[in-house]
Amino acid sequence: MKKNFLYSTFIDNDSVFAFIKAILGVFFAFFVVYFILLATGYKPLPVFAALFKGAFGSRRGFGETLLSTTPLLLGGLGFAVAYRCGLFNIGLEGQITMGGIAAAFFGFIIPEINPVIHVFICIIAGIVAGGIWGFIPGYLKAKFGVHEVISVIMLNHIAFKIAAYLVSMQGPMKDKLDDMPASPFISDSAKIIRIMDRTRLHWGIFLAVGVAVLIWLLLFRMRLGYKIRAVGKNPFAAEASGISIKKHIVLTLAISGALGGLAGAVEILGVHYRLFAAFSPGYGFDAIAVALLGMVNPLGIIASAFLFGILRSGSVFMQAMYGVNKDMVSVITAIIVLFMGMSVPIGIMLKNRIKRNSNGTVD
């Protein structure tokens, strides 16, 4: 009886089990990293401590943690929306890039105006640009059956090349007064206001959390979200009940891309203040892991984006305190990401083990 109670509370309860899986994944990750650090001559525990000290130990560190949480959260939401519709949008990096380009353009082309209006214009520009970059693969899939993964990879490359061209020596968005391959700085009125003294943290984090709640409402409380999920879980049944598959594929990818564009815009307006070719260090790709670890649930994604934010900002401190070399830092974060991603298969394994021993389905 007790067994059944444990089972139904911890294993069968999806949200609790998701949490257990995530914790297990993180635990296994640290376990493996522990031995790698040991084998490569570092002292694991202080290095781990440094990771958290870096992420939480100072006002600035905490600010940086939340700062990198912001684009990861928005990107993760973008991936989740598409994933809920059965679409694999690995094009977020390109969508982020396009959003950044658009935001930067309206940021510097418009002179100082009312800051609220200016930021609003730039963010909308980013959303539209990212949305277009999501709409294209959606349209190609709906109209010609081109698999979104293929078209989106190509669109990524196109976006990267566009950004690189725009700020290259001869590029139209290049700041002619500066050696750097970058656009001119955006007007002050286009900058998102910082909220913590002596940190770079800006309002974007609240915007991102707000958007997460909005996406949660969209997916689980709104008609559109219900249809998106229906198409994602069983397009044939959805279609038979009058829900258009094609329309929702296009719409969902456009929303997904728009979220990427928003992430890019917020990065430019809140952090860099000008366009660089590679201003996003792969947030769009990390977003996939963020979304999956967050069980593609917007509220879970808030937590997992925060976790990834800790890794990003804490890893700087690992290097600073213990001289862990930058490639080693990459390896460590990659392993943690890998295991967090593996929490899903780990969960399945665990569930199956338990099932085989004490459970089965009634035929």
Place this chain on the structure above:
Amino acid sequence: MMKVFKTVLLVFIVASVGMGISGCNKSVPEEAAAAPAPVAEKLVMAMVTNQSGLGDQSFNDAAWEGLGQAEIKYGIERKVLESREQAQYVPNLSTLAEQGASLVVGVGFMIKDAVAEAAEMYPDTYFGMVDGSVDQPNVASIHFRENEGAFLVGAIAAKVSKTGTIGFVGGMSTPVTNRFEAGYRAGAMTANPDIEVLISYAGTFADAAKGEEMANPQYDQGADVIFQVAGQTGLGVINAAKKKGLYVIGVDRDQNYLAPENVLSSMIKRVDIAVLNAVGMVVDGTFKGGDYFYGIKEGAIDFATSGDLIPADVIEYANMLKGKIVAGDITAPATYEELEKFSPPTM
């Protein structure tokens, strides 16, 4: 189910015991090292690399070497944070400033915005900026007069050339590479007014194959010496020289070891000297923000003679030009405009 729990439990126990043991054993010396330097008063001087990181055999390594020399000369402690991506520049600089580094040097022009931002956030910390200008009282912006070095190797190339044609392969056409080109052409013109200089830019600093592709036509058109200012791409130029058995001139540091028979000379940029000087200013308490220019006069720009490929009279000639530049008799042009106006001095 019990079996699974037992296994998991076992793993937990092993892990926590393992962590505990090694934690106990190792935390003692560790804490000593981690605690803010009980030896005390040892100033920390730090640097943040660009995305190439340490081991680039170029100015990141050179700057790190400068800090190494400072350790010996001034008894400071050096520290480095390597950047993996553009977004890390600010956190890296800030972390070092926050940890109490007296000087934080940013290397490479891409880090410029970040240095400006960190310098504003930490007004009590001194910053160095290699290859870029940041207008702030606590930032020393370090510039190199590459045009002077290029002038010298241009003269050497023109003197050594038997065909009367020499070449120049740049990475991307940027104000910096253009500065090299201007100096190079002026130097060549000075040594031989009839010299023909072939110019091409590969469009990338990172593609060795492209470098070879750029160099070969120049050699085929009769150039027998090429000056490469092209980073990774330049390695392809050196390769082409090796295959053709012709001369090439290296950049930033002595590249003779790459092809001892073919690397005629190299234009040397002593980032280490500039960094050492910056440390010196901090130690002496004479640090002042502003632009610092390093050229031949400061001993930070030179040409390499290893490999013994340059005839003695040419070395003598180049040294004579060096003297004139130091004395201010010759000003090596740094831009196309200055090159236009440049006329070879009569000697």
Place this chain on the structure above:
Amino acid sequence: MAAIVKMQNIVKRFPGVLANDDISIEVEEGEILCLLGENGAGKSTLMNILYGLYHYDKGEIFIKGEKTTFSGPGDAIDKGIGMVHQHFMLVPVFTVLENLILGSEKVKGLSLDLNSSKKELEAISDKYGLEIQLDAQVSDISVGMQQRVEILKLLYRGADIMIFDEPTAILTPQEIEELYKVMQSLRLLGKTIIFITHKLKEVKEISDRVIVLRDGKLIETIDTESTSIRELARMMVGREVLFRTEKPEVETGREILNVKNISALNKRGLPALKGLSLNVHEGEIVGIAGVDGNGQTELVEVLTGLRKISSGIITIDGKDMVNKSSGQFLDAGTAHIPEDRLLRGLILDFPIYENLLLGFEDKAPFAKGLFLDFNKVRSWAEELVKNFNIKTPGVNVNAGTMSGGNQQKAVLAREFQRNPKVLIASQPTRGLDVGAIEFVHERIMDAKKEHKAILLVSLELSEIMNLSDRILVIYEGEIVAEFNYGEVTETEIGLMMAGGEDK
């Protein structure tokens, strides 16, 4: 005859369910024993215990008089027990021969000794009359032959007690006949067969004895000879079952569905419908009889907006519906019970209330601006669950965890809720047990009473014969014959279904 298998006082508990409640059975050597019960009665659980797949909580098992405990199917196989599952365990890209020797390969030097295995296998299949092409690739052979391959695999591994888990569910009538023959010859040569089924006709046709299970309990063990289908049905369902649904007298009204000369391609791009015409009136049930694959699937898809037609006319209540979307068909008053409820009918990962909502999400009272009122949806769903007698712990349970019968009831509940003008019911009782079939038929009759126009497509000829007012026979994408209720025999229709007689 001695009991070759004895299972005593077996108890097996799943969370919340007592799947086997103190069940004792004996299987005699050389007999065909039927294990009869509705879905969820505990038949497969009991056999999975015998095959070593599940542990049991209480009880004892004796094989050939020897007390045995299994820790897995491997032990069961060693004891000579084999099981043919509903889903075959074959590697599609391997040949039959390679599949058969997989796991017990004979090796000669470094290479496989295929020849000696092949000879051995040929000898076995000859002995039992199993027609198998050993060199064919599994993906190329028919489902029936794949099943025979599974049987041969058991024989090759020396099984003498063979469990068949609902083996006829996936077979055509001809293949079922062949399977019966194989089973007979297996029995003649001394094998013992346990046959799991919920189809009464099969029990009568093939078995020597029947064990009836209901709700995890043993109801009866009986010789097949001494019982009737009606009695078996009563034991299985627990009450009297009406085999012929009362057909209400309803006056037919105006024409609702009108289809004229429609042509359409199937998903492979080949012509599936060739100038087909039909109509259905208010209060009328029109049955489409035919052998599977003669255009029924495409016809239903065309009539629900899921497939485009290349020519022809479709109207619903006078409204032109040619190549309209599935949503427009719903709006025009169609309801659709899809032939494959798992594919088209339900979203298995969605809870019941979200499944019932499908197609209503944009309608009052659930749609509120951009939002959905899920509280309303839930209470409405609870009501439907009650009205349609859907057995589930609650409306938050995922549809995928329900039994087939309850899933079908959920589909029915939703589709009837549309208050359609025309109901397109495609194989509405496929895979259901007697009780559920009766329920579905009654609901269809209710719809008729409510003056709905009903198009019934089914592969079960008896279903068509019992329910339809008019019967249309479809053959190669055309309607080749039309009969009125009661004016035709099964044989006549069967002839037409096979392409008709030469005139």
